[in-house]
Amino acid sequence: MDTPSQFRYLQLADLVTSTIDNGALAPGERLPSVRTFSEQHSVSVFTALRAYRLLEDRGLLVSRPQSGFYVANRRRHQLSLPSASRQQPKASTVSISGAVAGLLEHASNPALVPLGCTVPDATLLQSKRLDLALARAARKHGDRYNIYCAPQGDLGLRQEIAKRSIRMGHAIAPDDVLVTSGCTEALLLALTTVANRGDTVAVESPTYFGLLHTLEMLGLKVIELPTDPINGVDVEVLSGLLDAQPVAACVLSSSFSNPLGCAMPESHKRALLSLLAQRSVPLIEDDVYGDIYFGRERPKPFISLDGGHNTIYCSSFSKSLAPGYRVGWIVAGRFGQRVLERKLAFSLCSPVLPQVALAEFLASGLYDSHLRRIRHTFHENLARMTRVIEDSFPPATKVSRPAGGFALWLELPRAFDSRVLFDEALDNGICIAPGDVFSASRHFRNCLRLSAASEWSERIERGVRRLGQLAKAQLAR
Template structure:
């Protein structure tokens, strides 16, 4: 049992978990309803709901629409994690655009069940409040939106973003923030500021195909570094690349890497900041998923420990608030003026209206409350998806266990061809993401990224069961 100082719902959740573990409630058994739990323990409906939400988050139970809560397999019997990756230690030209084109063409089909959706469901976003914020911005600033605007962005919004830096070693001001068209433009501008065509960029392996496409479009090479599915990039391998002068710069997702979901511990981030300083290698840090932690505290970024302006931090509101607004930013440290120059040459400035709307929302609404609800939903959906994969996929499937975001890296048997599985799944109108998209090397052909950004309903459960059945046939 939890200590008496803990919340009552945690005590009750712990008690029920013990009963499940002892076999009092067997796998598949239906638990008492919320009202029955309320009456039995003399708690409020709100507390009873928190009890079941906690048990569901921990993987003990699952909710079935209009049926109740049911016991799942013991979470201590979870699938194994994928092993630390071992890419070839040589720079290569990136060629993923053709694979991405194939995926984009397939996504044009209507009626797909999206196991590949790397953005939270629109219903999880504060759509009505954002609409009000946009109307407020239009009424208040209608004349301001017609002319060109400042290249670095809307200063009041820059100031709100800069306020996030209060705990950093080198706190920033509004002038240090450059507003961009989403996080990918921020990454592209920063890479162009620190490297040239033909240069090599050190990256995690695997990593987001959008970052690989950016490297490819800039005519740069990728050096994949071994990565742990829990703690992120292996610092000894990265330092070895620095020592041999193999990399002109780094490009990392330190918080909840896409697709692995890995998150570098604070000590690793601090050590990496020291490595960057020692070898004078710049780092472009993509922190788009940092606000989507499942636990109570947001993880630091590497920029937190940067005292020399070598870390160029990129992020956006796309995963946490308003994907369609395409609003991101770069805090580029010593490279700020270069990034602003490149921004002007690329798009002159970011559209003012989305900036005004987001600023209005942040000024008049509680972003922290929205993020709390969003994180709870995504944590639950991610756990539900992981449970379903473990239940329906082949027995020796390996699955990551991210503590933030909503992406799962799934490693199937060595003889499974993920592109063939993709083809078979698309015949059933199910979209998945083959693992080869996430590497510049011919790797991860037996891996998938499955995302839990959408609510886990009967369609999603059917899709996971179907893909699992197809995968078993291929083993």
């Protein structure tokens, strides 16, 4: 099937990027004219120009008036990747609820530059058609949907989710799906199914603070796994930990972990699944960012690699389409009945109207074009933010290179304190996420996470540059 012309420019941009990366195009070398490039690839001049402009935005090309486009010279410095996290000797209790509550309070303040929480900006999601579907369902069938639905959720929505499962390489049936109030409830149901208060679960390090908050409320202990910023958790270290102590479950990102944005290679995923199956340790996977990938294909989640035999799959539409609708889902396999019992006890069922609206939107076929657009937007946001960080933060700063999602993880020298920066940033009208909330043992004080979930603007750029100035000033003291 032919690629739609509006996305052909992305393929051309990838082609030029690869040519630069492999050295065929050297810094300072002139590219073919826009017209020549369009003829070479049988595209319109507009499409060719759009590809060049995209690469200019990414900092790979520079345009010279009356001359054309050239490969950009290498930047003064290319920031290194963050360090792989260290192995923690033992499980620890979690105590971050106060810090998380304070962060979320500030992150919801519209007066602050929104770099703190990974909640997509409504202007980026452009979910008007979804909202119209919700209004239409309420207007036409409000009485029908003002009820309790089955605890599994609306059948229409479960059917649409099941149809989409082919895209991740694992066919599921509508009866396999249970609709939840966001991915947070899905994780809560999964954790209470396989673990009891006082048990230990293994997580990535750093990991999402919302997960740590849930673990704290459930009275679970945490063992933090060394995590590489590209390849994810260290499977060999996990093997040794399982030999040394009982672990009730592993909770890992399917792809694009929060905050690192790393994606485990498929071979590593298979090795991890084999290890957990041998030890009868269930895996709970969080796949909320799976659809926001920057490569050619969606990475396969763990459930598609083991057929769901030892995996509980959790996801939601909160990061890709509708954070305010709070619609997630869980596929629990052999744990399904126990998960259903907990759903009945905790919330009985999820609200019907948002489910019906989402089902209609998915059935319309609009979701995939929506995903292509936001993947491009978030990728661009991250590239722009990285360039500003390179220009304005201390030279020793290290920054992640996410393969998907919309967050950056920054590591600064050991003397740096992101808690101090957090307070100074608030005084300057900026919200960030300090690094210590991403660790049960409150490590990563010299790190921070920045969110690129808002539409890029001068306000966002000024906020990032101001953070760099504050970081430099702190290290100079």
